[in-house]
Amino acid sequence: xxxxxxxxxxxxxxxxxxxxxxxxxxxxxxxxxxxxxxxxxxxxxxxxxxxxxxxxxxxxxxxxxxxxxxxxxxxxxxxxxxxxxxxxxxxxxxxxxxxxxxxxxxxxxxxxxxxxxxxxxxxxxxxxxxxxxxxxxxxxxxxxxxxxxxxxxxxxxxxxxxxxxxxxxxxxxxxxxxxxxxxxxxxxxxxxxxxxxxxxxxxxxxxxxxxxxxxxxxxxxxxxxxxxxxxxxxxxxxxxxxxxxxxxxxxxxxxxxxxxx
Amino acid sequence: xxxxxxxxxxxxxxxxxxxxxxxxxxxxxxxxxxxxxxxxxxxxxxxxxxxxxxxxxxxxxxxxxxxxxxxxxxxxxxxxxxxxxxxxxxxxxxxxxxxxxxxxxxxxxxxxxxxxxxxxxxxxxxxxxxxxxxxxxxxxxxxxxxxxxxxxxxxxxxxxxxxxxxxxxxxxxxxxxxxxxxxxxxxxxxxxxxxxxxxxxxxxxxxxxxxxxxxxxxxxxxxxxxxxxxxxxxxxxxxxxxxxxxxxxxxxxxxxxxxxx
Numbered sequence: 001x002x003x004x005x006x007x008x009x010x011x012x013x014x015x016x017x018x019x020x021x022x023x024x025x026x027x028x029x030x031x032x033x034x035x036x037x038x039x040x041x042x043x044x045x046x047x048x049x050x051x052x053x054x055x056x057x058x059x060x061x062x063x064x065x066x067x068x069x070x071x072x073x074x075x076x077x078x079x080x081x082x083x084x085x086x087x088x089x090x091x092x093x094x095x096x097x098x099x100x101x102x103x104x105x106x107x108x109x110x111x112x113x114x115x116x117x118x119x120x121x122x123x124x125x126x127x128x129x130x131x132x133x134x135x136x137x138x139x140x141x142x143x144x145x146x147x148x149x150x151x152x153x154x155x156x157x158x159x160x161x162x163x164x165x166x167x168x169x170x171x172x173x174x175x176x177x178x179x180x181x182x183x184x185x186x187x188x189x190x191x192x193x194x195x196x197x198x199x200x201x202x203x204x205x206x207x208x209x210x211x212x213x214x215x216x217x218x219x220x221x222x223x224x225x226x227x228x229x230x231x232x233x234x235x236x237x238x239x240x241x242x243x244x245x246x247x248x249x250x251x252x253x254x255x256x257x258x259x260x261x
Numbered sequence: 262x263x264x265x266x267x268x269x270x271x272x273x274x275x276x277x278x279x280x281x282x283x284x285x286x287x288x289x290x291x292x293x294x295x296x297x298x299x300x301x302x303x304x305x306x307x308x309x310x311x312x313x314x315x316x317x318x319x320x321x322x323x324x325x326x327x328x329x330x331x332x333x334x335x336x337x338x339x340x341x342x343x344x345x346x347x348x349x350x351x352x353x354x355x356x357x358x359x360x361x362x363x364x365x366x367x368x369x370x371x372x373x374x375x376x377x378x379x380x381x382x383x384x385x386x387x388x389x390x391x392x393x394x395x396x397x398x399x400x401x402x403x404x405x406x407x408x409x410x411x412x413x414x415x416x417x418x419x420x421x422x423x424x425x426x427x428x429x430x431x432x433x434x435x436x437x438x439x440x441x442x443x444x445x446x447x448x449x450x451x452x453x454x455x456x457x458x459x460x461x462x463x464x465x466x467x468x469x470x471x472x473x474x475x476x477x478x479x480x481x482x483x484x485x486x487x488x489x490x491x492x493x494x495x496x497x498x499x500x501x502x503x504x505x506x507x508x509x510x511x512x513x514x515x516x517x518x519x520x521x522x
Contacts, residue, residue, distance in 0.1 A: 051313030
């Protein structure tokens with residue numbers, strides 16, 4: 001229908017869950033800053049493990065920050081999902097062409113996708129019909145080497161700007177913590193079935209009352225060669241397309257037969 | 262394999278996201294208390310909209326509470342997902358046979374499943390191989406009438422105790438806010454594609470600085486008669502089987518063809 005192609009550069013919203021001053025988001029901005037008009041709206045503090053939390057009972061704050069040269073950036077007092085909602089409604093006043101989240105410091109493969117603020121920001125964007133990608137590097141260190149990650153971020157973003165695929169697109173991209181020379185390429189994967197086996201650390205406060213710290217061991221039950229965990233263990237960049245329709249259709253059919261409603 | 266059937270009553274873990282003192286959880290306990298050994302572990306304050314958030318940077322507290330006659334109950338300082346993790350690891354020291362979450366004050370149909378603390382607690386249980394059900398009533402009032410909901414909770418729980426179906430079972434059950442006499446029965450549904458159109462309320466604090474309150478209009482784009490929204494609008498109890506594998510398999514195939522890796 002549209003013969004007059006729009007010439008404006010694509011608008012790319014960038015967020016994360018480690019906070020606006022984390023090295024990961026700096027590296028994400030650096031990787032793509034010449035590919036469109038970049039706007040950063042990210043939490044003012046670490047928000048790891050916030051999942052798809054939104055702020056209901058409290059007001060939110062937005063403050064401009066001067067962290068990225070020549071790029072409009074805001075810090076938000078809320079969760080990663082709040083950042084996406086506020087960015088679209090109060091800063092951009094339009095849908096960006098793409099939303100990028102990360103680069104997260106630490107893995108978001110397998111079941112981590114559910115706990116991850118990085119991925120939840122991407123999911124929120126896709127609910128809003130904004131194609132989105134969450135990026136994570138399997139290295140928690142603030143001194144992590146993002147150079148290989150940056151190379152692949154660029155390949156993926158250029159690809160998606162040329163061929164957006166789907167307005168509800170969500171990609172969960174994880175990078176192995178190895179130098180670029182050891183990375184074998186990208187693999188399209190499914191989410192591995194893995195989980196954490198919790199073992200809360202129990203301590204007593206000065207008055208003798210107990211408190212608990214969440215700790216846990218990651219356990220992968222899924223040896224499939226088509227999983228993200230397999231890909232990462234074999235030095236591939238894992239790319240898992242994600243969806244927000246959580247309906248279990250197999251169980252739906254089974255229930256319809258079993259319950260005979 | 263097991264000829265000696267276990268005679269112990271099933272252990273049922275009950276949680277919610279409105280807090281341990283909400284009427285909804287009281288009604289849930291009342292509905293099922295004679296069907297097994299009940300343990301309540303729920304947040305000490307409202308945790309609506311917390312999604313799948315977990316508490317990473319802070320310790321957690323657990324306190325016994327005497328709210329339900331003859332039933333062991335604890336309040337937890339964390340999120341609904343924290344409650345499930347702590348209950349299994351530090352209170353039960355085993356997996357319960359079933360986890361029930363709710364009854365939530367307010368709808369968790371369609372996209373709400375993603376933001377809902379009620380449903381995230383159920384999802385967490387299922388990740389742990391504990392079949393689980395989240396219940397929600399389409400009435401925010403603290404004076405809501407839970408009598409019809411209680412009837413159906415009982416039917417569903419009796420059914421699942423007799424026939425557990427799947428260790429990763431998650432059901433998202435919503436009740437229309439109408440008297441029992443108007444409810445037409447239960448329907449197995451898929452999650453409707455609907456979303457919130459945000460319209461943040463903008464205000465100035467006493468120093469003139471802006472702050473924002475999240476508000477939004479629920480918009481349903483999905484007119485399918487097999488959706489939860491349709492069922493609820495037509496006075497059915499909606500039952501959506503939910504999964505935690507978020508892989509978009511359709512897009513996975515498409516990407517594999519398009520990206521030619």
